[in-house]
Amino acid sequence: MRGSDQELVRAAQAGDQRALDALLRANYDRIYAVCRRLAGNEADAMDATQEALITIAKRIDRFDGRSAFSTWAYRVATNACLDELRRRKRRPTPGLPEHERAEDEAVDSSTQRALGDAVTDSLVIDDALQQLPEEFRAPVVLRDLLGMDYAEIGATLDIKPGTVRSRIARGRAALAAILGNQNGEHERPND
Amino acid sequence: MNDPLLPPPSPDDEVVSAYLDGEATDAEIARVEASPELLARVEEFRALDARIAATPATATDERRDAMIAAALAASSTSPKVSSIETARSKRQPFYTRPLVAVAAVLLLALVATPILLRSGDSDVGDAATSASDDGGEAFDEAAGDDAGDDGSDDGAAMEEAAPQAAADAESAETSPAADDPDAAGAAMSEDDGSAEGDGSAEDGDAMAEDDAMSEDDGGAADDDAPADSTVPTAPLAQPDGPIDLGEFDDLDSLITAYDDLVTRNFAFDTSARLKGANSDTAFGALEDGFCPDIDRALITATAAVGDARLWVIDGPDAEALFFDIDTCLPFAP
Numbered sequence: 154m155r156g157s158d159q160e161l162v163r164a165a166q167a168g169d170q171r172a173l174d175a176l177l178r179a180n181y182d183r184i185y186a187v188c189r190r191l192a193g194n195e196a197d198a199m200d201a202t203q204e205a206l207i208t209i210a211k212r213i214d215r216f217d218g219r220s221a222f223s224t225w226a227y228r229v230a231t232n233a234c235l236d237e238l239r240r241r242k243r244r245p246t247p248g249l250p251e252h253e254r255a256e257d258e259a260v261d262s263s264t265q266r267a268l269g270d271a272v273t274d275s276l277v278i279d280d281a282l283q284q285l286p287e288e289f290r291a292p293v294v295l296r297d298l299l300g301m302d303y304a305e306i307g308a309t310l311d312i313k314p315g316t317v318r319s320r321i322a323r324g325r326a327a328l329a330a331i332l333g334n335q336n337g338e339h340e341r342p343n344d
Numbered sequence: 345m346n347d348p349l350l351p352p353p354s355p356d357d358e359v360v361s362a363y364l365d366g367e368a369t370d371a372e373i374a375r376v377e378a379s380p381e382l383l384a385r386v387e388e389f390r391a392l393d394a395r396i397a398a399t400p401a402t403a404t405d406e407r408r409d410a411m412i413a414a415a416l417a418a419s420s421t422s423p424k425v426s427s428i429e430t431a432r433s434k435r436q437p438f439y440t441r442p443l444v445a446v447a448a449v450l451l452l453a454l455v456a457t458p459i460l461l462r463s464g465d466s467d468v469g470d471a472a473t474s475a476s477d478d479g480g481e482a483f484d485e486a487a488g489d490d491a492g493d494d495g496s497d498d499g500a501a502m503e504e505a506a507p508q509a510a511a512d513a514e515s516a517e518t519s520p521a522a523d524d525p526d527a528a529g530a531a532m533s534e535d536d537g538s539a540e541g542d543g544s545a546e547d548g549d550a551m552a553e554d555d556a557m558s559e560d561d562g563g564a565a566d567d568d569a570p571a572d573s574t575v576p577t578a579p580l581a582q583p584d585g586p587i588d589l590g591e592f593d594d595l596d597s598l599i600t601a602y603d604d605l606v607t608r609n610f611a612f613d614t615s616a617r618l619k620g621a622n623s624d625t626a627f628g629a630l631e632d633g634f635c636p637d638i639d640r641a642l643i644t645a646t647a648a649v650g651d652a653r654l655w656v657i658d659g660p661d662a663e664a665l666f667f668d669i670d671t672c673l674p675f676a677p
Contacts, residue, residue, distance in 0.1 A: 170416050170674075177412045185408075190396065203411045210419035278395050289350065296365060297396040303367050319353060322361035325389050326351045332392065 158222045166214050173213060177206055180226050183299060184209075187227065188234040190294040193283035201237040205230035227299050228309040235291065281331045289324035292317050360385045364393070414657065417665040417674045589647040589656070595666065595677045598647050602656055649677065 164172035184205050189198035209229050216225050282290050291310055295301045303314040303321075310317070351357075362368040363376045364386055376382045592598040645656035646669075653669040666675040 165419075170419070173419055174412060174416055177415055178408075181408055181412065199407070199411075203414060206411055206415035207418045210415040213419060274395060275398060278398075282396070286350075293396065297393045303365070318362055318367060319358060321365070322358040323350050323353060325361055325392060326354060326357045328396075329388055329392055330351060332395075 159218070162213070162216060162218065162222050166216070173210060176213075176222065176226070177209065180209075180223055180230075181206070183223070183227065184230040186298050187231055187294060190279065190282055190298060191231075191234050191287075191291060192238055193279045197238060197241060200241075201234040202230075204237040205233040208233040224301075224305060227295075227301070228305075231291070231295060231309050235287070238287075277332070281328050284331055285324055285327055288312075289320050289327065292320045293324040293328070296321055356382060357385065360389060364389050413667075414665060417657075417667070587645045589645050591648040593650070595649055595675065598649055598654070598656075598666070601647075602645065649675070 158176070161172045161176050165176055181202075185198065185202045188201040188205060189195070192198040192201050209226050212229060216222065282294070285293070288310075292306050292312075295306045295309060296303075301309065303317040306312075306317045306321075307314045312320075359368060359372045359376060360382050363373060363382075368376065376386065589598065589601050592601065643655045643657055647654050647656060647666075652675060654675050655667040655669055657665040657667065667673065668675045
């Protein structure tokens with residue numbers, strides 16, 4: 154743990170709200186990103202992020218400093234997000250027919266063009282991730298967004314590193330297939 | 345897992361994936377680097393990872409600040425957070441409250457019926473005593489001590505006692521004590537000593553004794569008084585913006601009032617709150633000088649405790665969070 158983080162954590166654990174504020178702010182973007190990728194939409198991601206931040210704040214006194222604060226925070230946040238999303242039970246059903254998914258998309262194709270490529274791609278990725286079962290989606294997101302190693306992912310999700318390895322591989326292969334198909338379907342004739 | 349969307353496990357993909365993540369063994373690394381096909385797959389996965397890792401657009405600063413503020417208020421190290429759950433835990437479920445009203449009506453009927461039937465009868469005291477026996481200790485409590493139990497046949501005495509009983513019953517229905525479900529179930533709190541000061545509730549009267557309300561509730565009589573005077577009793581419509589709860593002597597009273605508001609099906613809808621966020625509020629402080637860390641859309645109510653003016657934020661898990669409008673910090677009583 155970095156020295157500055159250590160000091161902030163100690164101060165936060167002692168009740169210093171400014172220190173806790175600084176810790177939450179420093180990790181907010183990553184936490185939101187994870188929740189967003191896990192949730193697949195803005196509204197659920199916001200609620201899940203709020204739940205994650207509160208969980209971290211409530212449990213800060215339990216952090217023992219054996220890992221980096223960020224690692225601990227992401228672990229807590231990931232599970233808080235997953236718990237929140239499970240409660241909502243609003244995840245799209247994997248394998249939903251294409252036309253039904255199209256109806257669910259918040260952004261239609263004309264709007265997509267108006268948005269930047271990055272935003273559009275983010276929505277495409279979100280859509281593809283949502284087609285993965287959660288047990289495959291979460292390891293991929295934790296690996297690619299947070300750079301966690303297999304052991305950390307296993308600890309976070311309470312699965313063995315070997316299972317993490319297998320699920321990430323299958324998840325990536327599925328995503329590659331989904332995105333490959335979508336790229337073909339979404340190709341604009343004049344482009 | 346045999347999900348139709350997922351390709352079957354592929355030893356090659358697993359090795360490629362592990363290679364990409366730096367988790368491959370030496371033998372696996374050698375195998376990948378010796379195969380153009382596997383290296384191509386590595387690049388495919390690498391490009392995919394980059395797209396996933398591209399951070400999605402984050403929320404507005406205002407929204408982020410509000411979320412962090414709510415988390416701070418809920419933190420384990422914050423001694424200044426007041427939780428509606430805490431208040432609720434000290435009280436019984438609201439759905440038992442109708443029983444209180446039913447009990448009060450029954451009590452009233454038990455008291456009034458004999459009196460009405462025998463208004464000209466000189467043996468009113470007996471009637472009252474009989475009613476008391478039938479109706480339970482409540483009647484003894486309310487009327488018996490004054491008239492029935494002393495064996496008085498004095499009709500005048502009874503006529504004094506009966507209104508008192510009715511008044512007590514009415515009081516039980518409308519007073520804070522009635523809100524406490526213990527009243528209905530006669531499940532009396534063990535540490536109910538505080539009821540003794542109440543003239544209407546001395547000995548085993550469930551209705552009154554329950555008033556004792558418990559423990560550290562701070563005395564529900566005090567707690568509920570502002571609530572009953574400021575909060576409508578009927579289910580409320582969705583407001584356009586924060587609702588003014590009024591003034592309170594202490595935070596416990598405010599929590600109780602807010603609890604009542606929530607349990608009356610006052611369903612705050614986030615989108616509606618967003619729409620109404622710019623409406624005028626009790627203190628008119630939403631427009632200018634707004635606390636930067638508090639998202640106005642999350643504010644459900646305003647209130648005053650002593651000299652402090654507060655925002656009430658309907659936090660997750662039914663927690664009510666209270667912020668001092670002047671300092672923008674969690675309220676410290």
